Amino acid sequence: MILNNLKKQFFTAHFAVKFPIMVLSILGMGIFLSLLIEVNFGTDPCSFMNRNVASRFGLTLGNLQVIANAFMFVLSLIFARNLIGFGTFFNWICIGYIADFFCAIWKRAGLHDFLMLSENLNWRIIIFAFAIFFFVVTAATYMNAELGVAPYDALPMIISKWISKVPFFIIRICYDMLAISIGLFASLSNPKGMQGSLLGSIILALSIGPVVTIVGKWMRAHILKFDE
Template identity: 40%
Template sequence: MKINFSFKQFFPSKWRIKLPVMLAAVVMMGITLSVLIEIGWGTDPATFMNYHVAALLGTEDIGFIQIMDYAVLLIFVILFGAQHIGFGSIANMCLIGFVCDFSRWIWNLTGFHQFLAAASMGVLIPIFAATLLLFVISAAVYMNSELGIAPYDAIPTIISASAKKMPFFAIRIIFDYSAIAIGLLAAFFARNNIVNPVASFAGIGLKTNIFGSACMSLLLGPLISVVGNWMRKVMPVFQNEEAAQK
């Protein structure tokens, strides 16, 4: 088996400009995820899985758990899609979870955690919407930086390259729901209650909500694609070389 990997893929065109932008996007993803977890209406499927695997291991910190989970997925990526590895892969794998954990510590220290726990629906809805928008934009910037993608994001792309008759969005949705299923299984064994949608939206409890994560599985992929297409049109630095020459 030939592994399609070269260190040149870490340094694409305009990488010196893209690298700090990508790192800022990854940090913002960690910050916004911390707020989504605090609100409790749902996160992206990968974080949903990591959060409940962490609970199964007796912690709410997801930094080390994300590295462990993604390290397993990385083996598959190295064998079948090593061309997707880059600085973005490392940043996503190693930074997002720890930034999220640190941010949640800050929210608890400053009282923001307590504020969200006591906030009304009229306050939580705009905070949730703004945070989700920032997360999607940040994810789009990171994914379109051409500096590599996380093992979690690379696997659906690798599968799609082999299963060409199946639309990518369908593969991504199936993969995301598989991550949610793993999270649910971990939550079951951890006895980490999943709040039902009615209770959560009534402001009862702040555990991660399966309803929100399930909806994000359907929406995040298309939204990230839309934002990514817009970025390539208005920001020349994110255009690939072929598009830039046209």
């Protein structure tokens, strides 16, 4: 019985289509996150927190992301097993390492040094706009493949069930602000200073969620048409 339930949860309808979509989305999120890191105008709240905590303790983003998500996954396992799927593990394990890998490539290719030159501000703005647009698109695609929720994203859903009278978007904003606060606190004792832009990450915390929802609705209506 348990095995049958797990099979239905992990191998959902249209799995053969959804799985490669999910994998490509995770790859895209890691690549575009690496560009956001290089531009240094801000990242999503989870990445801002993980980057600053990782830097404070001398870890790579990938390693810290695996450790942090492991703790969050325990809560998902206890309180929201229905949110767990293949996408949970791919997001948990892969995005940080993909971002680390491509950041190393950008440095070797000279993109990092190029973007840090003051006269290349316009290029940083262009790449930031490009990266944030496609980060949102790939995030929306990942979520709408419906093969599991990342441990970080599962926690506000769990909290929302506990305090259902509070609108979810308020819970999500407060949750993301807490993540940014943790990143800020870690940066205060970091000799290397803050990793990324605090203001940019706050703006993204307030905007990425609604934009992902809008893009996701459009994609479900026009692209990800899964008739259950």
